[in-house]
Amino acid sequence: MPGMNWLPLPSDFRAGLRAATGEPHAETRLRKLAALAGCRLDFVQTIQLGQAIRKWTVSGSERFPRVRLALLASSTVDHLGPALEVAMLRRALQLDLYLAPYGQYRQALLDPGSRLYEHRPEFVLWSLTARDVMDRVPLTASRSDAETAIGGVVEDIRSLWRIARERLGAEVIQQTCLNVAEPLFGSYERQVAGAPATAIARLNECLVAAAERDGVLLLDIARASERDGLDAWFDRGRWLQGKMEIAPQAAPQYGELAARVIGAARGLSKKCLVLDLDNTLWGGVVGDDGVQGLVLGEGSGAGEAYLALQRYARELRERGVVLAICSKNDPVVAESAFRDHPEMVLTPSDIAVFVANWEDKASNLVHIAERLNVGVDSLVFVDDHPVERARVRQELPMVAVPELPDDPALYVRCLADAGYFEAVAFTKEDTQRGRQYAENATRDALRDQSSSLDEFLAGLEMKVVFGPFQSVDLQRIAQLIGKTNQFNVTTRRHSLQHVTAVSAAEDAMTLQFRLVDRFGDNGLVSAMILCPVADEPGTLEIDTWVMSCRVFARQLEQEAMNIAVENARARRVRRLRACYIPTPRNAVVKDLFRTLGFSPAGSSSSDESTRWCLDVEDYVPAMTRIAREAVGQ
Helix, strand or coil, X not given: XXXXXXXXXXXXXHHHHHHHHCCCCHHHHHHXXXXXXXXXXXXXXXXXXXXXXXXXXXXXXXXXXEEEEEEEECCCCHHHHHHHHHHHHCCCCEEEEEECCCCCHHHHHHCCCCHHHHHCCCEEEEECCHHHHCCCCCCCCCHHHHHHHHHHHHHHXXXXXXXXXXXXXXXXXXXXXXXXXXXXXXXXXXXXXXXXXXXXXXXXXXXXXXHHHHCCEEECHHXXXXXXXXXXXXXXXXXXXXXXXXXXHHHHHHHHHHHHHHXXXXXXXXXXXXXXXXXXXXXXXHHHHXXXXXXXXXXXXXXXXXXXXHHHHHHHHHCCCEEEEEEECCHHHHHHHHHHCCCCCCCHHHCCEEEEECCCHHHHHHHHHHHHCCCHHHEEEECCCHHHHHHHHHHCCCCXXXXXXXXXXXXXXXXXXXXCCCCCCCCHHHHCHHHHHHHHHHHHHHHHHCCCHHXXXXXXXEEEEEECCCHHHHHHHHHHHHHCCCEECCCCCCCHHHHHHXXXXXXXXXXEEEEEECCEEEEEEEEEEEEECCCCCCEEEEEEEEECHHXXXXXXXXXXXXXXXXXXXXXXXXXEEEEECCCCCCHHHCCHHHHCCCEEEEECCCCCCEEXXXXXXXXXXXXXXXXXXXXXX
């Protein structure tokens, strides 16, 4: 069965479940259920925990916000509900799930009076079997005829995507199809365009391409079944008995994969990989064995295994994951391995923060998060020692700690299977993130040498490049909105389609900001969406304002507001409105609007949100050390 071996086994599942459900305090009860969800569970345990989660949900919780999901399927999927609930709670999300009646996904979507519309889903997940869509491809079809037929199937599915977006305003997730067709031609199968297995494989390729064009999220269970083996995902007996395509034993893995996509769209993917050194990045203890005594590199299985982990870590860095070191070691000795060992793949320039000392690792992880200006819950900590892993899990439960296997040859597989760094986009900004964090170290050195904050800011020689959203940057803007949790005043998540639409709307105002200084280009680090208020002519509301944590405390928020007010005046806007909606991670902007000159305009006792307003003519621009360059105006 598909396992989730990166998760630790529960010490006593039944006792843990009794303790959680017997807890009188609602938030504490949910926190205990979430701790159980962070363990490796089988299908029965997942069902039991899912039932408890559904029974003991908490309304209006900031720590455990709710997500509304509709699963529209052409097969039996009732058994997937608990798995989805458990996997979502693993990410501190409560799930409100709607399951369309068996085979009624199209009817539910087309009927505005259906329960689907009452549910108002934020995400719609399409789970379609290849059987329902492949009848159009006969065995004797030529390659051209097969392409035409498959193209028609994809266009039909795309029409469902459009309806879900337009009528429900939902983010769409498309599931790839399990390829359960038995071969008819053996190894010759791939050369027969109309062979069912070939046609299904081609259908998946076309779905992936269409999803990329349309900005649809992808749940790739076809890839997962190839990795785990089809028998781990599909049980023919279950299909014949109850039209259950995803086998029960695969339900926990299915829920996990779906929750990763939703979590990534909500900005919950991890940002930083923190690595131990001894017996993690290399074999042996550098302080005892010396640099030359380390097991690393070609010539031995163990040496190549450690080398593989370093290569994987560097590939993660190249796609935008920040790397850090946290080791109990003498710093000089630990750093010497990076300089002097000829087989080292990782270099000092790959590491954004290098912490080697004899302090406890939990405290060091907090220090690393502070240095990077990210939340502690953005960290993944990889350590070979089970005691260290247990201590970090106990003291910092928000840090992801994979349960590494004993064999270092399986380290990479464990980390990859865990999916901590799930992505819903890959942009040019991602490829530059490692360099940008390295440049931040140079900025930190300037700050330490400066006698005052103003001297530091003046020494940066900053310039903001700003203007309305540009088409070339829309994917990055959607990614920034999706991933940003700290400087995010409303934490509204907008799809690429929505960002594209609002950028073209004449009555909306959009602004994007790129911060450049003498040490380098920080990239596109902030975005703002202001929308007209229907019942207040001459008023714009800040629907969305996000900023990367990499540029906190550099006066960009003040200069961005200066620019926003100037653009509003040019549009004859008289008033700006704003709202701060608190979450467990955005307290840094709690008083943002007050500091920018806005006046209080009310608050909500239910969610502790606050409203603010600003008369544009009364605004006094803040003095900053940032020069300007306007583009696309």
